[in-house]
Structures are given as structure tokens and as C-alpha cells.
Amino acid sequence: MMDRQAPIIEIRNLVKHFGSVIALSGVSLSVHRGEVMCLLGDNGAGKSTLIKTLSGVHKPTSGEFLVEGRHVTFSSPRDALDAGIATVYQDLAMIPLMSVTRNFFMGREPVKGVWPFRYVDFDHCDAVTRDEMHKIGIDVRDPHQAVGTLSGGERQCVAIARAVYFGAKVLILDEPTSALGVAQTSMVLKYIHQVRQKGLGVIFITHNVRHAYAVGDRFTVLNRGKTLGTYAKSEIAIDELQNLMAGGKELQAVSAELGGMV
Amino acid sequence: MMDRQAPIIEIRNLVKHFGSVIALSGVSLSVHRGEVMCLLGDNGAGKSTLIKTLSGVHKPTSGEFLVEGRHVTFSSPRDALDAGIATVYQDLAMIPLMSVTRNFFMGREPVKGVWPFRYVDFDHCDAVTRDEMHKIGIDVRDPHQAVGTLSGGERQCVAIARAVYFGAKVLILDEPTSALGVAQTSMVLKYIHQVRQKGLGVIFITHNVRHAYAVGDRFTVLNRGKTLGTYAKSEIAIDELQNLMAGGKELQAVSAELGGMV
Amino acid sequence: AQQSSRIIVVTHGQANDPFWSVVKNGVAEAGKDMNVQVDYRAPETFDMVSMSQLIDAAVNQKPAGLVVSIPDASALTASIQKAVAAGIPVISMNSGSDVSKKLGAMLHVGQDEVEAGRIAGAKLKELGGKVGLCVNQEVGNVSLDLRCKGFTDGFGGKVTVLPVTNDPADVRAKVKAALAADASVDTVLALGAGTAGEPTVAAVKDAGKTGAVRVATFDLSAGFLKSVAAGEAVFAIDQQQYLQGYLPVAFLALNAKYGLMPGGNVPSGPNLITKEKANQVIDLSAKGIR
Amino acid sequence: MSPAPAIKKIQDERLKEVSLLTKIMRRPELGALAGLILVAIFFISTADASMFTLAGIMNILSPASQLGILAIAAALLMIGGEFDLSIGSMVAFTGLVFGAFVTLSGLPLLLAIAATFVVAAILGGLNGQLVIRTRLPSFIVTLAFLFILRGLSLVGLKWATGGSTQMRGIGAQSNEDFVREIFSGTALEGLFSWLAANDLIAKFPNGTPTVTGVPVSILWFIGFALLATWILLRTRAGNWIFAAGGDANAARNSGVPVDRVKTGLFMLTACAAALVAILTVLDAGSTDARRGFQKEFEAIIAAVIGGCLLTGGYGSAIGAFFGAIIFGMVSIGLTYTRFDSDWFQVFLGAMLLLAVLFNNFIRRKVTGER
Amino acid sequence: MSPAPAIKKIQDERLKEVSLLTKIMRRPELGALAGLILVAIFFISTADASMFTLAGIMNILSPASQLGILAIAAALLMIGGEFDLSIGSMVAFTGLVFGAFVTLSGLPLLLAIAATFVVAAILGGLNGQLVIRTRLPSFIVTLAFLFILRGLSLVGLKWATGGSTQMRGIGAQSNEDFVREIFSGTALEGLFSWLAANDLIAKFPNGTPTVTGVPVSILWFIGFALLATWILLRTRAGNWIFAAGGDANAARNSGVPVDRVKTGLFMLTACAAALVAILTVLDAGSTDARRGFQKEFEAIIAAVIGGCLLTGGYGSAIGAFFGAIIFGMVSIGLTYTRFDSDWFQVFLGAMLLLAVLFNNFIRRKVTGER
Ligand SMILES: Nc1ncnc2c1ncn2[C@@H]1O[C@H](COP(=O)(O)OP(=O)(O)OP(=O)(O)O)[C@@H](O)[C@H]1O
Ligand SMILES: Nc1ncnc2c1ncn2[C@@H]1O[C@H](COP(=O)(O)OP(=O)(O)OP(=O)(O)O)[C@@H](O)[C@H]1O
Ligand SMILES: [Mg+2]
Ligand SMILES: [Mg+2]
Helix, strand or coil: CCCCCCCCEEEEEEEEEECCEEEEEEEEEEECCCCEEEEEECCCCCHHHHHHHHCCCCCCCEEEEEECCEECCCCCHHHHHHCCEEEECCCCCCCCCCEHHHHHHCCCCCEECCCCCCEECHHHHHHHHHHHHHHCCCCCCCCCCEHHHCCHHHHHHHHHHHHHHCCCCEEEEECCCCCCCHHHHHHHHHHHHHHHHCCCEEEEECCCHHHHHHHCCEEEEEECCEEEEEEEHHHCCHHHHHHHHCCCCCHHHHHHHCCCCC | CCCCCCCCEEEEEEEEEECCEEEEEEEEEEECCCCEEEEEECCCCCHHHHHHHHCCCCCCCEEEEEECCEECCCCCHHHHHHCCEEEECCCCCCCCCCEHHHHHHCCCCCEECCCCCCEECHHHHHHHHHHHHHHCCCCCCCCCCEHHHCCHHHHHHHHHHHHHHCCCCEEEEECCCCCCCHHHHHHHHHHHHHHHHCCCEEEEECCCHHHHHHHCCEEEEEECCEEEEEEEHHHCCHHHHHHHHCCCCCHHHHHHHCCCCC | CCHHHEEEEECCCCCCCHHHHHHHHHHHHHHHHHCCEEEEECCCCCCHHHHHHHHHHHHHCCCCEEEEECCCHHHHHHHHHHHHHCCCCEEEECCCCCCCCCCCCCCEECCCHHHHHHHHHHHHHHCCCCEEEEEECCCCCHHHHHHHHHHHHHHCCEEEEEECCCCHHHHHHHHHHHHHHCCCCCEEEECCHHHHHHHHHHHHHHCCCECCEEEEEECCCHHHHHHHHHCCCCEEEECCHHHHHHHHHHHHHHHHHHCCCCCCCECCCCEEEEHHHHHHHHHHHHCCCC | CCCCCCCCCCCCCCECCCCHHHHHHCCHHHHHHHHHHHHHHHHHHHCCHHHHCHHHHHHHHHHHHHHHHHHHHHHHHHHCCCCCCCHHHHHHHHHHHHHHHHHCCCCCHHHHHHHHHHHHHHHHHHHHHHHHHHCCCHHHHHHHHHHHHHHHHHHHHHHHHCCCCEECCCCCCCCCHHHHHHHCCEECHHHHHHHHHCCCCCECCCCCECCCCEEHHHHHHHHHHHHHHHHHHHCHHHHHHHHHHHCHHHHHHCCCCHHHHHHHHHHHHHHHHHHHHHHHHHHHCCEECCCCCCHHHHHHHHHHHCCCCCCCCCCCHHHHHHHHHHHHHHHHHHHHCCCCHHHHHHHHHHHHHHHHHHHHHHHHHHHCCC | CCCCCCCCCCCCCCECCCCHHHHHHCCHHHHHHHHHHHHHHHHHHHCCHHHHCHHHHHHHHHHHHHHHHHHHHHHHHHHCCCCCCCHHHHHHHHHHHHHHHHHHCCCCHHHHHHHHHHHHHHHHHHHHHHHHHHCCCHHHHHHHHHHHHHHHHHHHHHHHHCCCCEEECCCCCCCCHHHHHHHCCEECHHHHHHHHHCCCCCECCCCCECCCCEEHHHHHHHHHHHHHHHHHHHCHHHHHHHHHHHCHHHHHHCCCCHHHHHHHHHHHHHHHHHHHHHHHHHHHCEEECCCCCCHHHHHHHHHHHCCCCCCCCCCCHHHHHHHHHHHHHHHHHHHHCCCCHHHHHHHHHHHHHHHHHHHHHHHHHHHCCC
16 A cells, blocks of 8 residues: 655654753654554643654754655744645644734745846735635634634644645644644545545544544654654554553553543 | 433623724524534634633623524623533633642532531542542542642543533533543543433534544534634535535645645 | 924033033023024934934925034034025034034134043142043033043143043942042043033042042032132032024024124133132022023 | 534625724724824814914924834834844944945945845844844844943944044935935925926925925835735735734744744844935934933834734734824824923823824724624 | 653652752842953052942942932833833933922921922822823833923923023021931941941041942942842732733733733832932932933833843833942943043943843853753
């Protein structure tokens, strides 16, 4: 199903410190073409820190980082975008005061005309935004509405639709489904599936083991800044995965108490 | 199991407009003692708007609001807190630049000494914070750490631990589990269960039908600012509930495609 | 009121500047005495561009007479000439005696700042001063800079400019610092009595150098005059700026009424107020007349 | 219970009808226009009638235009999330630089102007780079430049003139009419003398029109306002400015070159200051050490009256345009009234407050915000 | 793969060891102290030795203390998320009010002081209520008050004195020594004359010590800094101030009475201005229309040098304390050096920039931020 050449993204022994806090202490990981790699782990395990390092927001303290087999160092998120890594951050990277359209096209505005009279055709942008949002299951009432007035889930959908629309080689999604309703979640999972089929790599972070298992090909579990291991879907059952994600804590007890519905 | 006197909270025909946007168009709802009322619905259905109206953040455009059978109008969240309504907001109501302890006790700082020499015993507060966070499954490295440096899930846990610690008559939780890891989620669900057993009322908002079904007694589904109906747990099966939450959209199709794992 | 007997005064000095508030009092008094309407206008800071705009605004209102100060001839030429072209009689005051005629003003009332500074400098030199300090509370305000320049010329000895602010604590501390840093300073000239002069006297007292350091100031304030009377300061230099406000308005009013106008410039000062005269003027100064 | 309604995008039932008026008034700049109208009404009822003659309006617009050029630049910078407190000192310093190029170096006017803009751009870039590199607040960095440039203006003036704080006679010797006409004096003179000849506008007794033309600074002001509006609303750079000011981190994460945008804005602000310096120096023929004093302050006021948020990310150039006119009208307008000038500041403050309150009131009323 | 480690709270492996020094230097105010030390080193090496004698230090501290009282109040207000640009004018206005109470109404000193504080608190409350009710930025509201109060001071002074802009003789007639001693002159005079008598401090030739005591304004300054620090760090009100400034909405949602906190801060700021007014008026015996000119500006500078964020929610009173001393030392210190005074502003700007840069550099170095 997928070609196992050089991975699109590979990291080796990545370490990241914030002042005295050690957020990542030696993480290795690889993502291939046409593969959905799920990154799982407890709160504070370092998942967001890891993907922010991949997308150029943080500079790693040490460690190797290869894109398509070549060493890279990103000095800004723009570098990562240029290298084909598109990211939906957990904190969304949106400007609340700006309109939906302007947020959607932020940093990648299509221009028309010749310099110095180059301009952005915002009518066209509005149409695209409305369209893309509709595809993901949200009727934007008015693309000029400020993003700050959208509901949490609607905002998440803007971020995802944006990343997908400007599709790249690798799509990184940090808990994209956490704020979404059932319908929107299905939509996003379907998107992830489509993206994989187009041959892109996907890194998908989630706390919902069902979502992960529904679309993931491989699962990497982080715990307290370290990898607990990487498993292919065939190697691990959903329950084992769930236990691993929770760090083996006294989960069964609670779960049983509440009727095993978690 | 629960006494069916006057509901702790009852609203009738609540309407809320934001300028030209109609966020709620006539919602009725009641919560009783010792009951977990799950509020479900699509993104943008108006759930957060509804609970923000209950907790005094927004003033309703029209409609009735009764607490323990008496009509009330809150002019600020403080009024709601004083009336015994504690809320964990979706956007958390935390100050990123302030320490964990200061956020934990914000608005409800315990004071010592006599006026004008009243002071806050922050050492004691630090200990309480560390303790409460530990109970919910988070080891706070340093209670003086700014909340802004915590991971999304850790921040959520602070908000929940705070609301539970200062427990009131009604606890409102807006998507508390969405950013949480498996272990923390179980913890929160267990908390909700405990709170109910103490005789408090709980309003629990979630997009995860399993979480809702695990702890909920009754389920109210909102759609586009209107109630689709309220069901007791005995009246509805989990699959029906899920369909209702998604607004009956072409969910089955997607779900089937992905192996029914959503 | 009658449009014809309105006189507008545009200067570069703000209404809250102690020096100019006296001018303004003179203007108001003359308006009352002559039974004409007077308006006093000045920009919010020393700003030649907005001053020229204020003159334009005055010209638009076609007054019976216009009184202006001319601290920067280049910047104000166009506006003043426009007033003259519009047939409005113009009298210049305070500064600009050199260009007054050329711009078409009927006459000039006042004392050149440089000249006043030179006289003060010469007097202090005569009193035995050798190393001087010029305390400037508004560096960059051309009229104050010119006072320092005149002082330097007339004094002959070494003069350092000490930039300070309007804050008495700041003036006091800086003068004290300057006296401590250079023990040879024996003369201090402040450019404003209330703002810079009084704290300077206090600073000299703090430094234990009362008497050893000659203190003088431009303009008058009751507090400073007391110090002059007490011998803590040597003199205050008075331009009698009340006249600079009163006379032009009176002249223009009479001009409007009877077509009268004196034949030449009127020098309003300077007038050195020393120990002997100090006591008589204290009350007038407290009322904003001197 | 019925299933969810299957309404498609025809008419969303969750939107109330809003009138066109409401839609128009929702734009931030039009609140400022409402404030302007209020202030104008106040003066029409209290001031001398000559205030609203053609000459009177030109008289109001000239200070407004000089302030306005600065205010628009300040507004763009504020939208981009930064302040520049050195604008006022920059006016003095670039005025000196320009004066020195003309009188001391004897450069032709065009070259002197170009060189002045280059100096301004370099200084603005320096401001920007310091803010970005050190990650200090721009408030404090540009404040340092407020002092440094003001001080350098004093030192430079004394050096250039041999001891005076005033440099005179700038541009008197130059006779390149074309460049001069772009940067000083009045435009459309032919039109105005024709109008005067036909008794359509007021004349002095000697027959010259009271207004000989539109001061060029007003044309620059209008042109700059239009350009800035176009940039903000229609170009990629405009989107980047909003994004950089709204949330620099989020913008950076989305690939906006925030640092480049901010540096560019600082350079633009400095160049706007240079433009004002050139306009005023050529007009007045002189410059002094106090030029532009506190203009940074007034520019920010005008931008805020015009609806810019101090926290960045929101505002408009047209708002700053109206804000500058309000400020100019209040400060010149009071001289047309019979109020004692002692009360000037009281009125200025009260009028500012009223204009902003009214602007705010209208906006809330119209948009139905609570 | 092994299951998750079951480490309990003994030692978290995800924390590096940090030295005590690092921990201390992480406090925002100590960055300002580092800046102060740098500035002091600069002056020790360039200025006249008399600058760091006891008399010299008192001389630096007395203007610094007046600025500092304002700066600490401004810092609290900034932490609470608002600005007050009317502080400077408030100094002039409350000075006038106090003067009028003493000279015109002939109130006893204590009553006059109390009444002045009441007036200040009312004005501050008005500021605060306007900001809260209108939801306009405090920048613009207090700016209006900057003008209004400045104008009223002028009008009031002229009215009270019959035409002069200076009111004098305040406190000359009053002879309540106790109250006077608290608000003016020097304290600890006995100690200092004893020290002088024992040749421990410098004397004038006539035997009186060069420093007769500590100016009371310095004691007020220190006392206020300690009080403000205690409030910020140890009280409920302090937590509310941080919360209100950090995110007013979040704070309100958590039950913090944000509006009351902000109004209280505005009142505090106005009272700080009144305190400075009373101290200076009693000291100088007079007040004039230009008192406190631009002090609002300097106070904000000092607070920012001291590490306050302009966006609110972060800062310290001790930082503002050091910030005021840095500002005072730079502005007074230059007169002790041999630099040409024309360069004064250039140095002032450069020193400010250096102090802040150094402060920033130290903090980053020590905390290991990148
Ligand atoms: N800028 C920072 N400064 C200090 N510590 C930080 C910073 N950013 C993250 N951390 C710490 O690093 C750890 C990892 O955080 P991270 O956000 O990567 O967790 P996560 O795995 O994404 O958790 P979640 O599932 O809750 O989002 C956390 O303990 C957090 O407190
Ligand atoms: N302040 C506001 N101004 C204008 N519209 C608003 C405002 N707040 C909310 N809305 C709109 O009201 C609707 C309901 O929003 P709300 O946040 O209550 O949804 P929600 O049910 O909580 O959704 P989610 O599950 O995504 O959090 C949304 O369409 C949103 O755009
Ligand atoms: Mg995360
Ligand atoms: Mg919500």
C-alpha cells in the first residue's frame, strides 16, 4: 500500500529544554509517504513541543532532523511551510480580530496584477473560504465575521480547512478533533484518510484512541518527554494502545466503575 | 436515587442575540440535585453561549432563569458564583502570565490576619494547589510556573481542579475532557460521578458520546440555537444519541468507511 | 460685539508660561481700558508651524488689528505678509525687532532677548562673576536659547548651559549637582524666575554657597524677589512684558478709532530689579502685572 | 423530535436582518466621521462664521494634514502592533538633515529630498531592528530614540549654524520650480484665481483670492490616506500588518514574515516624519530644535480617535485621517470662538472626550452591541 | 517497552538543577537592579567624585523619589491593565487645590491634606468610572483629563491669585510642626548632626553637615514601594490586580471584581499624584501651572524600565522603584560629568536604552531563554 523509501520526515534523538524544564529528552520518529502516524501520550508528554519543533516554531536543543533524507534546520515556521510541512497547532495560530477569510489566507495570500499594483482579490478569497468551510461541514454565515466570534469548533474547522487547502507534503494536526462535534470529527477523519491516499504523510495527535485507531497506520506513544515505542496497527490492539496512552495508570479501575465507557 | 423537588437551575425560553447573530432562539432546560445533565450538540449549536448565560457572563436577551425556584438575574459571573454556580469555561478563564497557584485561587483567595493587615498565605495555597493537581493526575513541577507554559491538558486540569475544590451547588463543565489524556479523562469522569453523589447538579458539555453516556443521567441536544429534545438515559440508546448529536447528517456513511470507529 | 474693534494677539508663548501670562494680563487690561475685544492665541508648545497657522486663522477673522511676536522670521513671513496684504494693521512685539519693519509691521514693542541677556551678563560680570551657569528650563525654545546666548556674549567668561525641566525638584537637584561638580562656578543665571530661579536659590542655599554664588534671573516672581530683597540673589531682569501686551493693543485700538499710531519702536525694557527696588514690585508680581 | 433542518445556504435563520446604514456604520472609520460631524456642529454653532469659509477650512486642514500624515503612519504601525514615540523627534532631525543637505552641502532639492528619505528609512530600520532583535517593547526603544534624535537635532543645529538653535533660509536659494511645487506652496492656483476672478470665492480688498490654492500638504495627506487604505484592505502586505499586530506568534506560525513587516512599518513611519519635515521646512524656510515636539503623542491620539486599538491588530487609515481632522479642527477651531485661551486645554480635552464618546455611542447603538 | 515510571514527587527528572543566583535573577525587578548597577558604574567612572558622596546621593534620590511615587502607582495601574496619562496634570491640579485650601480657605494643614486626597480620589474615581462605563481605552480618557486638568490648573491659579500663574506662600503661615514634618523637610536630623559632629559625614566649613537629614520624600518613596510590593505579592488585592491586567475577561469570569479593582487603582494613582503635589508644594512653598509637566510620561518610562509590560498583567513595584532611580540618576548624573550639556538628551536616551538592554540581557542569560 505505501512505498517505503526515505521517510519524508525523520528525527533522531531530539532534545528540547525550556530554561530549566526538559520537555523532550531524546525522541526519534519517522513519517513516510502515504502514512498516518499517530502521536499519542499523556498530557504534558511533549507532543505539542515535538511538533512545534518539526514545524520550525521551536529550535531543538539538540538532535537530528531530516526531511526527505536531507538534514534541515528551520529558523522560522515559514521555512517549514516552504519545505512542505503544514501544521494545525493546538492553539490554532489564528488572529481573533481578523475575518475568517483573512485568517484562512494569512501568509499565503494569492496576489493579482503587476507590482507595484499587486493586490489580493478578496472576493475570490471569500468564495474559496465559504466553499472550503462548507466542505468540512460548517456554514460560515459571513466570511467577514471575526474569527474571535466563532465557536471553538468552528475555529478549529477553519484551521484544518486552511491546512488542507494549502496542502503540502506533510500535514501535522495537533488534536484537531478535540473540540469538534460528531459530524465535523467524521469529516476531519475522512479528510485525513483522503490526504493519505494522495500520498502525503500525516502526523495526527489525539487523545481519543478510537479516532487514532480509525485512521492511523502507526502509533508512537510519548511519555514524559520520551518515546515509549512505535507500533504498526497490525502489532497492537486498541485496548493495549489505550493502556499505553494512559501510561498504565489505574485506568481499568475507573473505567470499570463507570461502566467501561471511556 | 435523586430527589425530584424544585430543580436547582431552570431556564425557560432563553433567547440570546449578538448584534445580528441569533445564538440561542428559545431554549428551556432544568437541572436537578444529584443529576448530571449532558448538553450535547454540533459545533456552533450554542452550548457555550447557553452556559455563559447561566454563569452570568452574558445577559440573556429574553427568557426566564430560576435558581432553586427563584427568579434571578446575574449582572456578573461573581453573582453566579455567589449563587453557587461554578463553571469551567471552554476558554478556561485563566491568566497565562500568572502562576498556577495564583490562577487556582483567583477570585477566591483565602485571607489571614485582621484588616488592614489581611494577607494571603501563598505557601499554604501552593501546597493546596500541588495537592489538588496531584489528585487529578498532574504533577505540577512548580506551582509558581506561569500557566502559559503548561500544556493544553495541564491547563484544563487546573481549571477543573479549581472548580471542584471550590465546589458549589451546580458545577458547569464546558468540554472539560476534550484536551485531556486518557488517564486525566477518567479522573474527570470519576470526579463528575463523585460530585453527583454529593448531591450537586452538574451540567456537562461534551462532543464525545461515550463520555456523555458514561456519566450522564439526562441528555439535552441543542441544534442551531434550539433544543432538539431532552432524554433520560433509559429512553435513548448510545447510537441514537450519537445520531442526534450529529444532527442526522451523513454520518453513517463516513463512519462505515472508516470502520465504525468514530 | 462690533467686528471692527476686535484685536487678536498671536504669540509663541503659552498661556501657562509665567512670562507670557503677564503679557496676556496686559492684553486683557488694554482690551478693557480701550473697550475693544481682544483674543490672545498661542500654540501649545514652541511651534513655529502651528503659530503661522494661528496667524492665518486670525487673518481669516479680519480683526481691526493684529499683534504678533516674531521669534522666527522665516517661518512667519508668509503669514504676516498675508495679514498686511489683507489690510490688517500689524504690530510686532517681544521678538523680531530686526525684521518688523521689513515684514510690514507698523512698529515693534519690546526688548530683544539677546540684548536683555547681554545686559544681564554685563551686570553680572561687573559684580565680579567669572564662571557662569545658564539654567535653561526649555532647551530648544529659541527665545530662551537667545537669552543664554546674550548672557554668554555679555558675560565674557566661561558659560555652561544647564538644561533642566519645569520641575522644581529637578532644577534644584541639577543646580546642586552642577555646583558640586564644578566648584569654580560663581554665577548662575536662570531663564525664568518661578520655574528655574526659585529652585536655583534653594539649591545654592543647600550647597552652602549663598552669597558666594551670584544668582540672577530673567522675569519676575514674588518668591524670587523676596530672595533678592533678602540678598540671596542679586537681581531679576524685567522686560516689563506687561507693556508688550498692553501697548500694542492700545495703539491698535486708537488706530482703529482715530487712526493714531506712534512714529517709532517702543523699547519696553530691560529693567534690572535689584535689592533696593525688589520690595516694591513683589505685590505687583504676585498679581501677574510684573 | 424532528431531525435537524436541512437548510442550505439560502438564508441563514440565525441572522437577523440588518439595515445598510448599520452595515456602513459598523466600519471603524465611520465612527470617527460621526465624531467629526459632532465637533463640526459644535463649532458651527459657537465659532466665528469665518471658520467655515473656504479660507477657514484650508486653515483647519493644513495643521490637520501635517499631523495626519504622521497619524496615518502611526496608525499602520499601531495596527502592526508597535509604537513609534520618536516620530516627533524624527521630524526635527530629518528637518535638520534636509536643511543641512540644502544649505551646507548645496545639493539640488530633489537629491536632498531623496537623501533625507534615505536617512529616515535607515533610522526607522534601526528602530525596527532594535525592537525585533532585543524583543524589548517598542515603546521603550523608540522612547530612547525620542531623546537621542531630539538631542542630536540640537547638537546638529548648533554645529550647522555655528551656535544657534534655529536654521533659516532653507530653500531660498534653490529655484528648481518643479520639485519645489510638489513639496511646498499651493496647488491648483490657476483654478482658484479663476474662481476669484469670477467672484465664486472670497477675495482680499486688493483682488487676490483669500485662498490662492490648496496647500500641497493637504494633497499629500489625502493621497497618503488613500494609499494606506488600499494597502491595508487590498494587499497582501495589509493582511500581514493586521496579522502581525493581532498576534505576532500566530502570524509567524502561519508563515507571515512578521519581522520584515514590522521593520518595514518602522521605516514607513520614519519616512512619513521625513515627509512632514520636508513639507514644513520648505514651507517655513526654517527649522529649529523644537520642531515636531510632542507630535508622536498627537499622532497616536489621532489614530486612537480614529478607532485604532492600542493593543494592535485593529484600526484603519481612514479613521486616522478623520482623527487628525478632528484634532486639527478642535485646536484651530477654538481660536475662532470667544473662549478665553486660558480655557483652551480644558476645551481641547473635553472636545476630544466628547468626540470619542460620541463615536463610541453611535457605533454601539448601530451595531446593537450591549 | 516498560510501563510508565511510577516516580512520585521526590525529584522530577524533567527539571534541570538551577542555581540560587538564577532563581533570584529571574525576578523581574532584579533585572532593573542590574540596569541600575550598570548606570552607576558608568557614572562612577565618568562623573565627578562628588556625585557619590552622601550629599550627592541624596541629591539624586530626591527627584527620583518624587518620580518614583508616581512610577510605583503607574506600575500598579499598568499591571492592572490601564494607563493614566493625567498623573502629571493631576500633580498640578491637586497642588492648586491644596494651595487653595491652605491659603484661601485657611484650613489647618492636616485637614487641607485630607481634603486634597479626597479631591484626588474623586477625580481618580471619575477617570476609572469613565474608562469602565464607556469601555474606551484608558489612554484616551485619561489623555482628555491630561488636558482638562492642566487647563483647570491654569484657570484656577489665575482665579486664586488674581492673575498670576504661580501661587506662593503656601504653608508659610501654618505652624503645625508635626504634620509639616511628615510632609516636608528632612527626617533623622538628629542622627545626621551627630554623625557630622563625629566627623562621620561631610560638613560645611561652618560645621553644619552637608546633609542635614533624609528628605521625607525619600522615606515616603521607600515606604510606598514596600507597601505596594506587599500588596502585589501578598494580598488578595494584589492577585486581583495581576488578574485584571492579565486578562480582564478571564478574571471577571473567575469572580474577580475587575471594575472595582481598576477604579481603585485609578484612585490610588490620583492619590499618589496628590501626595507628590503636597510634598513638592510644602517643600517649595509655591505651586505653578507647569508643575508635573510630562511626569505621566516619565512615570511610565520608569515603570517600563522596571520591567512592567505595557500590555498589563506583569511587573513589580520594586522594579518601578529601581526604574525611577535609574531615571533620576541618568538625568541628574549627567550634570556631574564633563559632557557638553547639548548632548544631554542624547546621553539620556542612550543610557536608558543601555540600562534596559542590559537588564534584558542579564535576565535572558540567567534564565537560559533563547
Ligand atoms: N515555553 C515553555 N516554557 C516552559 N515549559 C514549557 C513550555 N512549553 C511547554 N512546556 C512544558 O513542556 C511539557 C510538554 O508540553 P507539551 O505542550 O508539549 O505537552 P503535550 O504533550 O502537547 O500535552 P497536551 O496533550 O496536554 O497538549 C509540559 O510539561 C509543559 O509544561
Ligand atoms: N460574541 C459573539 N458575537 C457574535 N457571534 C457569537 C459570539 N459568541 C458566539 N457567537 C456565535 O454563536 C454561535 C454559538 O456559539 P457557541 O460558542 O455557543 O457554540 P458551541 O455550541 O459552544 O460550539 P462548540 O461546540 O464548537 O464549542 C456560533 O455560531 C458563534 O459564531
Ligand atoms: Mg499539546
Ligand atoms: Mg463551545
